[in-house]
Amino acid sequence: KQEVTQIPAALSVPEGENLVLNCSFTDSAIYNLQWFRQDPGKGLTSLLLIQSSQREQTSGRLNASLDKSSGRSTLYIAASQPGDSATYLCAVGRTSGGGADGLTFGKGTHLIIQP
Amino acid sequence: NAGVTQTPKFRVLKTGQSMTLLCAQDMNHEYMYWYRQDPGMGLRLIHYSVGEGTTAKGEVPDGYNVSRLKKQNFLLGLESAAPSQTSVYFCASSYTGGLTEAFFGQGTRLTVV
Numbered sequence: 001k002q003e004v005t006q007i008p009a010a011l012s013v014p015e016g017e018n019l020v021l022n023c024s025f026t027d028s029a030i031y032n033l034q035w036f037r038q039d040p041g042k043g044l045t046s047l048l049l050i051q052s053s054q055r056e057q058t059s060g061r062l063n064a065s066l067d068k069s070s071g072r073s074t075l076y077i078a079a080s081q082p083g084d085s086a087t088y089l090c091a092v093g094r095t096s097g098g099g100a101d102g103l104t105f106g107k108g109t110h111l112i113i114q115p
Numbered sequence: 116n117a118g119v120t121q122t123p124k125f126r127v128l129k130t131g132q133s134m135t136l137l138c139a140q141d142m143n144h145e146y147m148y149w150y151r152q153d154p155g156m157g158l159r160l161i162h163y164s165v166g167e168g169t170t171a172k173g174e175v176p177d178g179y180n181v182s183r184l185k186k187q188n189f190l191l192g193l194e195s196a197a198p199s200q201t202s203v204y205f206c207a208s209s210y211t212g213g214l215t216e217a218f219f220g221q222g223t224r225l226t227v228v
Contacts, residue, residue, distance in 0.1 A: 042221060043119075044207075044219040046216040100165055102174075103158075107156070
């Protein structure tokens, strides 16, 4: 059974710092990996989607990397802003399901950016 | 463009009552999913659908039923609610399964007393 772990569970940093969120998964047979953002009381917003054949994806100040063989992904946030405060979730899709049979989620990293 | 809309947003049920949660998407997505989110557990897949008229079980399907009679709608039913089903329920949809990103609704907060 796939297990997804996110470290740290919580992180508080001053505004302007660059930071890295970590995600690890136990089964390397993944179809894809997605990073989401969740604001309190809200739904999830997709940030980046990495297919299993890709090594990284970038969107603005966000960069996500994927090392399938080691079962790891990192989300890099550059020049953090108070508006980045949220819970960040990592999720993987299974190869056997073609990525279509749902995602397995980590428990998230609760990020606070101090003004 | 509304995206993924869940109805209702909040609900309180008594043990043994039944209810249906509605998920509607206007993006012509084939794939739809129901997850529940519990403190300390993360999101877990309940049921999913890979197209109109199809449904399949996820990780935690017991106590729930689903139907996908129309492509744009995915219904989640609780036949006899239990306190263990107190949770926040999220619906999601995707155009091509794992090749494209998943879009989530705003969630339904359900309390069973």
